[in-house]
Amino acid sequence: MPTCQKCQSQFEITDADRQFYDQVSPVFNGQKFSLPEPQDCPECRLIHRLTFRNLRKIYKRKCDATGRNMISMYRLEMPFPVYHLSAWHDDKYYDPKKYSRDFDFSKPFFPQFKELLDQVPHPNASVDGENENSEFCNGYTELRNCYLLFNCQHCEDCMYCFDTYYSRNCLDCYSVRDCEMCYEDIECLNCYRTLFSKQCKNCNDCYFCDNCFGCSNCFGCSELRNQEYFWFDEKLSAAEYNQRLQNFKLTHSHIAEAKKKAYQLYLLKPKKYADILNCENVIGNKLENCKNSFQIFSGKDTENCQYCYMVKYGVKDTQDYTTWGVNVELCYQCVACGNNCYHSLFCNRCYNQSQELIYCEGCITASNCFGCYGLRSHDQYCVLNKKYSKSLFIIS
Ligand SMILES: [Zn+2]
Numbered sequence: 001m002p003t004c005q006k007c008q009s010q011f012e013i014t015d016a017d018r019q020f021y022d023q024v025s026p027v028f029n030g031q032k033f034s035l036p037e038p039q040d041c042p043e044c045r046l047i048h049r050l051t052f053r054n055l056r057k058i059y060k061r062k063c064d065a066t067g068r069n070m071i072s073m074y075r076l077e078m079p080f081p082v083y084h085l086s087a088w089h090d091d092k093y094y095d096p097k098k099y100s101r102d103f104d105f106s107k108p109f110f111p112q113f114k115e116l117l118d119q120v121p122h123p124n125a126s127v128d129g130e131n132e133n134s135e136f137c138n139g140y141t142e143l144r145n146c147y148l149l150f151n152c153q154h155c156e157d158c159m160y161c162f163d164t165y166y167s168r169n170c171l172d173c174y175s176v177r178d179c180e181m182c183y184e185d186i187e188c189l190n191c192y193r194t195l196f197s198k199q200c201k202n203c204n205d206c207y208f209c210d211n212c213f214g215c216s217n218c219f220g221c222s223e224l225r226n227q228e229y230f231w232f233d234e235k236l237s238a239a240e241y242n243q244r245l246q247n248f249k250l251t252h253s254h255i256a257e258a259k260k261k262a263y264q265l266y267l268l269k270p271k272k273y274a275d276i277l278n279c280e281n282v283i284g285n286k287l288e289n290c291k292n293s294f295q296i297f298s299g300k301d302t303e304n305c306q307y308c309y310m311v312k313y314g315v316k317d318t319q320d321y322t323t324w325g326v327n328v329e330l331c332y333q334c335v336a337c338g339n340n341c342y343h344s345l346f347c348n349r350c351y352n353q354s355q356e357l358i359y360c361e362g363c364i365t366a367s368n369c370f371g372c373y374g375l376r377s378h379d380q381y382c383v384l385n386k387k388y389s390k391s392l393f394i395i396s
Pocket of ligand 1: 045
């Protein structure tokens with residue numbers, strides 16, 4: 001068993017892993033360049049990927065192209081200029097080819113790639129799709145009237161949420177989906193007016209509940225299925241329940257007390273070993289519709305995947321991949337790549353039909369590129385942002 005060069009723990013490289021490395025190894029001019037086996041354990045590889053992603057620390061600064069005030073996911077001290085997204089997408093201000101350079105075969109690749117990264121303008125936030133009035137967010141797509149949302153998609157009128165999808169009028173939520181009028185919920189799905197609750201599904205008007213499915217008007221309960229008018233596991237009439245709810249004061253001390261009491265009841269109930277739904281041959285947690293996937297955490301619709309985190313809506317034959325998904329195939333060691341990405345290796349924030357990329361960052365709709373930053377116009381066959389003919393790219 002190999003020993004991780006970072007944390008010194010032992011980890012396994014299976015025959016299936018080796019088959020995958022062979023499957024995704026790039027081929028140029030008919031010659032396969034075999035990927036080396038990893039020297040770090042899966043956890044250290046995850047940490048390494050996450051170091052490329054700053055979601056929640058945002059800074060005030062001016063756009064280096066237009067001077068407008070904006071928030072930025074980059075500190076002021078970073079060497080590269082930072083443009084507001086609108087300027088970064090505008091040909092008048094930003095042309096990625098202007099920063100192109102020849103590859104110097106007498107020098108190693110990474111210092112040359114860093115030189116490019118240090119000079120090319122970066123967008124102030126990681127954003128995709130059509131958004132409205134949601135400037136103070138990061139890592140998002142399709143938001144409307146949202147504030148301080150991170151890693152969220154398709155939300156409206158939400159504030160202070162993380163990893164939240166398809167939700168409206170939610171506040172202080174973590175990893176909820178299809179929710180409305182919810183507050184302080186964690187990992188809830190399809191809930192309405194559910195507050196201070198965790199891992200509930202299809203519930204409405206519930207408070208301080210944990211792992212309840214299909215419940216309404218329940219307070220301080222856990223592990224209930226299709227129930228209503230329960231108060232700390234006691235069945236009440238609707239009138240009695242409403243009376244107690246009316247008497248409950250929404251003060252910090254009452255909330256803390258209710259949380260404590262609910263947790264004590266929660267500890268007495270047996271728990272399902274993991275949150276796994278409609279899955280086949282999987283190891284992980286928070287999984288839905290996954291198949292033949294191992295070490296996946298927070299995954300939906302994955303197949304033949306391994307060592308992935310926060311992946312959704314179709315990810316296939318992919319390993320060591322973090323965020324976000326949507327029809328992704330044959331990717332390895334990528335972070336924040338998604339939306340029809342195919343066969344890309346060691347990439348960060350490459351999305352929207354980005355295909356066959358190696359060591360690329362911030363590239364949108366690009367394909368067959370190596371060591372590029374910020375390409376965004378269906379660019380092909382580029383190295384260090386310099387475009388080559390297809391035949392020259394393949395031979396070089
Ligand atoms: Zn390690």
